[in-house]
Amino acid sequence: MKLIAAIATLLAATASFAADKPVSDLPGAADHPLVKRFAGSWLAGQRVSNWDAAVLPASAELSKADKRQFTELLNLEGKVTRTVYIAPRGKSALEVWRNYEQALNAAGFKKRFSCERNCADLYFAWWKTSEPNKGMTWAKGDVDTPTGSRYSLTSALSAEDGRMLVGTLGKPGQEATVLLYNSVAANATTGLVATYLEVVEPKAMETGQVSVDPAALQAGLAAEGRVTLTGLFFDTGKTELKPESKAQLEAMAELLKSQPALKAWIVGHTDNVGGFEANEKLSLARAQAVVAALAAPPYKVDAKRLVPKGLASLAPVAGNGDEAGRARNRRVELVAQ
Template identity: 85%
Template structure:
């Protein structure tokens, strides 16, 4: 090699090392954020962002397979409610996405993790379907700051996950019936030029919603029937995918029974509705079964409403009251209504 070539190479290496050193300056965790007690971070990683919802809804993929009708939707979505912790980590430079992935996988397995599915190759379609319905699609605005590449380019942490070298793992920890659901996704951070690995961890813990925050007035039910011929029963609660009424539904049932007692000639449809996630046939069965559960509760002790006055129907997603394009609209569409016959 000529002396000038060696000098140029030396200067280039020195410049790269200086840039890398600047990019690798110590970064502190986001203020107030910490590892979830169940799962600690990959050694040397920094916590770039965290969002905790004390009680909310979440949807996870139940398999790596996507809907044949719409490749942007999961074939087996898992709809959950509870305490949700979303955390974003950036691993130290020099670590591969595979190394980070294997370490998380081994730690989870040792903790008794029950894997629902894992995608380790050709996960692009799954990533985009997940991205469409997940927190990363909303920009992860709770992840503040940016990533600097060795050459000085910057990428916002709000879009730190990527499709490049991406892998996903979904499963549960804990006892059956009390499972904590976990989604792990890691990939190159933003893109290959950063030389870093991003890990997104979503943990959904089973937790009962705080109740007693809304009172149910029989007069309000009557007003709704008089105005529109139907009223949404916002005080009825079911676990995700289940048909059993939860105990916190009692105030709503009390109000319905009082309304029916005060109007002995009133006959009504109890109509169940769902959002458009999942197969229509399954949603139709679910919506009908939930309506039947309400009828069963009202016709049993202590209410003992005449069963001839109530008829259960299930309409699945046929009568939405909002768009199904986001979680807010879907939540509004998942409902039970009282409709005057």
């Protein structure tokens, strides 16, 4: 019996040692310059996009009809850095949270909203809308328990003892939007705390990467009767054409002038984020902006040949379940009448 007890004690000690052994950061990953990690944490996963879209909650208010849906979202574009940390064993979720909160406040953080109690619905609404619903496949490895069990880092975040805040940090005109969420890692058996940090920095998209050929527009019309105008650019939620849309407008004008009999609909489309009526107005206003630009100097295309339409999210070309699909659905098309 003594021998069995000794073996059991040794096995327990070995499992505890294995679970608590130092873990190296993800190779090539580092803290974001604006927000450093909780002392002793290891960087478990990170994904950096030099220019991408991000959808973050704008407030803690949830839909009365669906408690797991936000009433307002922030649709952002810029450099997006997503990072997951695991805090040292023995630290509580509240201790980790308070340290981040104090550090952010000391750096001049401007809070949009914060949730510290009963945040499960907020977590699930965020999970449904944003990055976590992809399973965070960019987080590699496992979270170990003291007994040797393991949980994948892709599901390290949980609703248990979860807290969230969103706000801005940085110099005026250069503020980055920050989302911080921390919770028990996977579940209570791990005895660990996971922290998710998303930082979206304002950054202009690199342009001039796509050439626009009038012949390609004609080929698209001949093949399908419509063509997506990938060279038209708008700021998120705005209707004004950006200057980098010039090459696309020039190609459209050249096509229309080379074919005097061609009449077309200019059709705006959106993803399904936000209210339908607002998206319908946005898609129509963008189509109208394209028609107005083509009718004005230097192009001077007869506006009677172009009819603007706005279809909001009624004609998607991809699923709206992730940002890649939503980005494809946000478009303007040239459709032959």
